Amino acid sequence: MTLTDLAIEPKVVATINSKLGEILNKMKEENQWVVPVIKDKKLIAMLTDKDLLKRRVSLETRVLSLASPTVSLAENDDFGKVVAKFYTSKARAIPLVNSSRELTGLITRETVLKYLLDSKQIPENKAREFMSSPPITLDISESVARARWEMVKNNVTRLPLLAEKKLEGIVTSRDIVNILYSVGEKKKESILTEEERIMAMPVKEIMVSPVITANGNESLIKVTEKILKNKISGLPILEGDYIAGVLSGIDIISSLQSKYQLTLPLEAKLTSDLKKEEIKAEIDGVLERYLSKLDKLTDIINFRVSFKEEANSQDKTIYKVTVNASTKIGNFIANETDWDPIVAVKKAVEKVEERLIRKLKRIENKKGFKREED
Numbered sequence: 048m049t050l051t052d053l054a055i056e057p058k059v060v061a062t063i064n065s066k067l068g069e070i071l072n073k074m075k076e077e078n079q080w081v082v083p084v085i086k087d088k089k090l091i092a093m094l095t096d097k098d099l100l101k102r103r104v105s106l107e108t109r110v111l112s113l114a115s116p117t118v119s120l121a122e123n124d125d126f127g128k129v130v131a132k133f134y135t136s137k138a139r140a141i142p143l144v145n146s147s148r149e150l151t152g153l154i155t156r157e158t159v160l161k162y163l164l165d166s167k168q169i170p171e172n173k174a175r176e177f178m179s180s181p182p183i184t185l186d187i188s189e190s191v192a193r194a195r196w197e198m199v200k201n202n203v204t205r206l207p208l209l210a211e212k213k214l215e216g217i218v219t220s221r222d223i224v225n226i227l228y229s230v231g232e233k234k235k236e237s238i239l240t241e242e243e244r245i246m247a248m249p250v251k252e253i254m255v256s257p258v259i260t261a262n263g264n265e266s267l268i269k270v271t272e273k274i275l276k277n278k279i280s281g282l283p284i285l286e287g288d289y290i291a292g293v294l295s296g297i298d299i300i301s302s303l304q305s306k307y308q309l310t311l312p313l314e315a316k317l318t319s320d321l322k323k324e325e326i327k328a329e330i331d332g333v334l335e336r337y338l339s340k341l342d343k344l345t346d347i348i349n350f351r352v353s354f355k356e357e358a359n360s361q362d363k364t365i366y367k368v369t370v371n372a373s374t375k376i377g378n379f380i381a382n383e384t385d386w387d388p389i390v391a392v393k394k395a396v397e398k399v400e401e402r403l404i405r406k407l408k409r410i411e412n413k414k415g416f417k418r419e420e421d
Contacts, residue, residue, distance in 0.1 A: 050122055050129065053162060054143045054152025057083055061094060061110040068106030070094065071228055078278075080221060081140040081153070084114045088149045090142050091411060093117035093343075096220045097204070100195060103227045103242045116344045116407040119144045120154060126162075127307050130300060133159060134309045135347070137202075137297045137339035139280065156296040157275060163303070164271050170302050174270050175263035177302050178284045178292030182207055185250060187215050191226070192246035194218050200393075202336040207283045207290050208254050214283055214290050216254030226253050260285050261294065271299055316353040320364070321388060333389055337396040341372060344403055349373040352392060357384055370395040372403070376410065379403055 058077040061070050061084045074080055084092040092114035104113065119142045120129060132141055133156060143152040163169050183201050185194055187208045194206055204220040226245055259277050261270045263286045274282065274296060281295030303309065315334060321327060338350050350372050357367040365384055368391040372379045381398035385391035 048126065048162075050120060050124055050126075050143055050154065051152065053126075053129070053158055054154050055158060057150075057153040060085060060150065061114075062086065063091070063109070063111045065110045066106065067104065067108045067110055067113065070110050071099075071106065075225070081138075081155075082110070082114075083117075083142050083150050083153065084111055085150050090117070090119055090144050090148055090150045093142065095139065096224050097199075099224045099228070100220045101199060106228075116404060116411075117142060118343055118345060119148075121146070122151060129154060129159060130303060130307045131309055132342075133297065133300055134304075134307075135339065136342040137336075138343055139204075156280065156300075157278075160271055160296050160299060161275060163300075164268070164275070168303065168306070169268050169271055169299065171266050171268060172302060173263060174261050174265050174267060174284050174294050175286070175291065177267065177298045178263070178294040179298060180284075180292030182283065182290055182293045184209050184290065185218075186210070187249065187251035187254065189250050190246060191218075191223060191248050191250050191253060194250045195223055195246070198223075202340055205281060205293070206250075207258070207293065208250060209290070213288055214258055214260065214285065216251065216256035217258045217283070218250050218254045219280075222253050222255065258283060262286075263291055267299055267302055270294055274299075314349070314351045316351075318354050318356055318366075321354055321366075326388075329389060330392065333392060334396075337393070337400075341374075341396075341400060341403065344400070344407060346375045347372060348375065352395075354388055354392075366391050368392045368395045370399050372399050374403065376403075376406055379406075 059073040059079045059082050061082050063086045070082060074082060080096040082094040083090055084094060092111060094110050094114040098113050098115055118136060120132060122143060122145055140153050140155040142150055143154055145151050183197060183203060184207045187210050197206060198220055206218050207214055208216040208218060259279060260283050261273060263284050281293055283290045284292045284294050334352060341347055353369045355367045357365040363386050365386055366388040367382060367384045370381050379399045379402050381395045383391045383395040
């Protein structure tokens with residue numbers, strides 16, 4: 048099997064001159080929430096529901112100004128590279144390009160899962176063994192704004208919603224994007240007012256219920272079949288009446304870690320007080336989520352994070368965090384300090400992300416200038 052066989056032809060493709068209104072309508076019609084952006088047939092960026100989640104903009108906005116740089120797969124890559132790239136980037140879809148970097152197709156998480164299922168590569172482990180736990184959840188009375196903030200902060204696209212600690216519904220990034228752009232084009236002041244109204248709504252007003260779930264004792268194979276049948280990216284895992292975790296397509300791919308020798312290029316040097324199990328698990332989770340964001344921009348060779356106790360005051364410690372990301376386009380280093388080590392690491396990684404995006408844009412601008420000269 049070649050990657051060309053695995054890829055699908057994207058029904059929605061944007062150009063550098065495409066306007067958001069035109070592309071958004073097509074995204075909804077085709078239910079394609081990952082859109083390649085091309086210039087002269089060459090892949091230059093990707094627009095996803097995550098890019099649209101952060102804030103509502105005019106439908107006259109050019110897609111290119113909203114889209115993010117993206118990694119890709121080459122036609123001659125093997126399937127192991129596909130699995131590894133989805134594992135590190137946690138992408139919903141990855142563009143396939145030829146030797147000239149021209150877009151030739153789209154490899155989706157669903158097509159990868161179907162191939163793994165059909166080729167009997169998914170192990171017979173229980174869902175609880177590979178689910179993400181504890182799950183990030185919200186109470187149904189929380190606002191849409193809080194749901195959006197949690198999604199952006201934690202780099203997730205779905206949130207189970209609880210009522211008295213029991214699963215009541217679920218909200219996804221697509222649900223929020225749909226309601227944000229459900230109103231027609233208005234003046235800028237009206238758009239801002241409308242967004243404020245929507246963000247203040249209780250999230251229960253846009254949640255999906257009942258929720259498609261699985262039991263912790265169900266096999267990964269059965270859960271994969273359920274995900275593909277219902278065309279969803281993941282689902283809550285229940286133990287009795289209570290939610291114990293969430294299992295996504297990426298968690299299923301992670302079950303093949305040994306077979307494909309999947310590793311994250313991540314090194315974290317912690318101080319002694321941060322090595323406690325709960326704190327370390329939280330730090331590891333944050334770093335993995337941020338690493339997946341960076342890996343969507345370019346190939347990450349190594350991602351090193353170190354924590355240092357900078358000062359102590361009133362039984363509190365100031366932590367200095369240094370993030371060093373080694374990529375195929377160069378090294379990026381950032382430092383941040385905060386009383387909260389999680390806050391410090393997030394600020395440092397966000398600095399690295401900003402610098403990385405600026406570098407990628409400079410590279411793309413130079414390529415465009417050179418093509419014009421030719």
